[in-house]
Amino acid sequence: MEKTIAVLPGDGIGPEVTRAAVKVLKLIARRYQHEFNFSYGLIGGAAIDALDSPFPKETADACGTADAVLLGAVGGPKWDNNPSELRPEKGLLAIRKHFGLFANLRPVKAVPALLSASPLKEEKAAGVDLMIVRELTGGLYFGEKARTADDAYDTLVYSREEISRIVEQAFELARVRRGKVTSVDKANVLESSRLWREVVEEKKAAYPDVTVEHQLVDSCAMKLITDPSAFDVVVTENMFGDILSDEASVITGSLGMLPSASIRTDGFGLYEPVHGSGPDIAGKGIANPAAAILSAAMMLRYSFGMETEAAAIEEAVQTVLEDGCRTADLAEAGGRSLTTEEWTDKVIEQLDAEAVSEDIMFSYM
Amino acid sequence: MEKTIAVLPGDGIGPEVTRAAVKVLKLIARRYQHEFNFSYGLIGGAAIDALDSPFPKETADACGTADAVLLGAVGGPKWDNNPSELRPEKGLLAIRKHFGLFANLRPVKAVPALLSASPLKEEKAAGVDLMIVRELTGGLYFGEKARTADDAYDTLVYSREEISRIVEQAFELARVRRGKVTSVDKANVLESSRLWREVVEEKKAAYPDVTVEHQLVDSCAMKLITDPSAFDVVVTENMFGDILSDEASVITGSLGMLPSASIRTDGFGLYEPVHGSGPDIAGKGIANPAAAILSAAMMLRYSFGMETEAAAIEEAVQTVLEDGCRTADLAEAGGRSLTTEEWTDKVIEQLDAEAVSEDIMFSYM
Ligand SMILES: [Mg+2]
Numbered sequence A, B: 001m002e003k004t005i006a007v008l009p010g011d012g013i014g015p016e017v018t019r020a021a022v023k024v025l026k027l028i029a030r031r032y033q034h035e036f037n038f039s040y041g042l043i044g045g046a047a048i049d050a051l052d053s054p055f056p057k058e059t060a061d062a063c064g065t066a067d068a069v070l071l072g073a074v075g076g077p078k079w080d081n082n083p084s085e086l087r088p089e090k091g092l093l094a095i096r097k098h099f100g101l102f103a104n105l106r107p108v109k110a111v112p113a114l115l116s117a118s119p120l121k122e123e124k125a126a127g128v129d130l131m132i133v134r135e136l137t138g139g140l141y142f143g144e145k146a147r148t149a150d151d152a153y154d155t156l157v158y159s160r161e162e163i164s165r166i167v168e169q170a171f172e173l174a175r176v177r178r179g180k181v182t183s184v185d186k187a188n189v190l191e192s193s194r195l196w197r198e199v200v201e202e203k204k205a206a207y208p209d210v211t212v213e214h215q216l217v218d219s220c221a222m223k224l225i226t227d228p229s230a231f232d233v234v235v236t237e238n239m240f241g242d243i244l245s246d247e248a249s250v251i252t253g254s255l256g257m258l259p260s261a262s263i264r265t266d267g268f269g270l271y272e273p274v275h276g277s278g279p280d281i282a283g284k285g286i287a288n289p290a291a292a293i294l295s296a297a298m299m300l301r302y303s304f305g306m307e308t309e310a311a312a313i314e315e316a317v318q319t320v321l322e323d324g325c326r327t328a329d330l331a332e333a334g335g336r337s338l339t340t341e342e343w344t345d346k347v348i349e350q351l352d353a354e355a356v357s358e359d360i361m362f363s364y365m
C-alpha cells in the first residue's frame, strides 16, 4: 500500500519522539512492502514562532493531502504567557476541529514489566486492557455558554446524529477487541444522557456479537479503580470522557507510554502520545519514544487497516520492555538507561528478529 | 446541651445501623452530660409502604423540629420497579431539597488496619485524610433541561451566591483541618468554572490561614489515584463532586465505613452512611454499623459543635478495628466476625475505657 503521512513534530520532546516513530514506520514499510511518504508541518509553539499561528494554513494543507497525521507534542514555558489565541494547545483544538475528528480513542493496557510503577496493587492493574472512546467535538465544552454579572452557564447538548456516530465507532472497535461495550452516562439525571442511552439501545441490534452494559459515570469512576480489567470498550460523551480517560491513564503506571488517536468515519486520523512536550528534558535525546511509536501502530491499525503490522510493533515494544531495556523515565534505581535512539533501535532489532523467525517458519512450511 | 435528633432508619440494613449509632449517641450523652432526644420518622421504601410517599409530610415535620437528622439507608428490590416518583431514592433528593442542604461533606480517611483491602498500594493509601465538599443543589443536575425529537440538552448554571456559600463552607472546614483547599473546576473551558474560580479567588482574602490551589477536574481525577494524601479539603460543583467523591470513596478500601453529611449554613444537617441499604444482608444483624456511627460523630462535630465527643467516637472506632474486631464484611478469611450489636458494644466498651483513662488522668492532676 502507498500512504502519505503528515508528521507534525511540534515542541519540546515532540521532534525526538516523532523521529523515533518515523524510523519504526520506515522499517515497517520495508518489511511489509508498503510505501510511506512523509510530509512535515509545523504545529504549536514551533508554528507560532515561524508563522504566527498554532495551526497555520500550510499545516492544514499538508495534513489535508495526507492519509493520516502523526503528531509529537505541543507547548512549553516559552509560550505560557501568550494570549489565548496564540497558545500552542490551541493548535490541537484547531486541528481536531478542522478535520472533524469526533472520536478520541485512548487505550490503556497494562505492561507486565511496568506494573511495579502502578499506584494500584499489581494484581488489580495486571490484565487491564481497555479503550476509552470519547466524543470529542460536542457536549458541554462546545455548547452555548455565557456570563452575566452574577450568573454563568454552559450547555450540554447532543444530537441523535452526534451520538450515533460515536456509538457506532465504539461498537466497531468492540467487535475487533473483546466484544464488550460499556456506555457511560448519567441517565438517572440528565436529559442528554437519556438520549445517549436510547441511541445505544437502538444501535445494539445491529451488533448482536457485542455485549452492551450501561454504567453511571460516578459508578464507572469507582470501578476503574476497583476492577479496571472488567472493561473492554468504554464509550462516553466529551466531558465524562475527559475525566475518565485521564483517570484511566494512571491506573497501570504507564502514563508516559500511552498512545491516542482522534479519528472520523472515513479512516483519516490524528495520532499522538498522551504525554506532554516535556520541556525539562527536551533536546537531550533521553525522552521515552514508546507512546509515539505506539501511536504510529494505532495509525497503521485504524487509518490503514494494517493489523499485522500494528501488532508487530506493539509486540516488539512489549518484548523490549520485558528484556529490561528502559529509557530514563522508567529505569530502575541504579539501572542503566538507554537514549531515545538506543531504545528505538532495540525496538527495530526486535521487529527484525520477529520477522526472521517468521521467515524461518515459512522456510519449514 | 440538649438536642433533638430525628432518626430515619429507612430500608434494608438502615434500621440496624441507625440503632447502633443511637446506642453510641446515648452513651455519649451520658458521659458528657448532654440530653439527646430522639424522634423517629419514615423515609424511602418504608415510607412508601406506610404513607405512599418516599418523604411524607410527617417525616418533614419531625425533621423540621429537630436539630439534626440521622438517616440509615433507602431502597431495595421491592421498590425497584416503582414509578419514578415512588422510588425510595426520591426520599433522599426530597429531604435535601426540602431543607436546602447545599453542602455535601464526604470525608475519606485511611484506616491503617484496613489498608490491605485498598485497591491502591498500601503506601499510596496510607495517610489519606481528605474531605470532598460537593455543591448539592445546583449545577447541571438542576438546570433547565429538555428534549426534542433529535436533540437533548442540560444546563450547567451557577450564581455567584450559590458558589460563595459552598466555597465559604470549604474554607471554614479547611481552617479546622489542615488548612488547605483544592478548588476543582474546568476553568480552561467552562464559563461556570471561570465564575467559580473567580469567587474562590475573591473569598480567599478572608482566609489568610488557608492555602488555596485550583485544579482541573481531569487532573484531579488522576491525582486522587497517584497522590491522594496530597489533598485536604476539595471543593467542587455538583457533578464534578458526584464523580470525584465516588472515585475517592474507593481508594482506601473502606467504602463500607464512610460517613457523610449534607448541611446548610445554620448548623442543621442530615447525616448518613455512604453505603446503601444492603438488602441481601438486611435483618440478619451482621451489617457493619461503622459508617452510621461515624456519621453520628460528624453530626456531633458539624451540627452540635461537640468536637471532643466526635473525636472520641472516631478514636474508639479506629481502636476497635486495630484490635482486630470485624464485622463479616471486613473479616479476614477464617477470622471470627462480630454481629452488628457485638461490634457496637466493642465501640461502647472502648469509649468507656477512654473515659476511664481520662478520669485517671484527672485524678492525678
Ligand atoms: Mg483531560
Ligand SMILES: [Mg+2]
Binding pocket: A218, A219, B242, B243, B246
Ligand atoms: Mg454518586
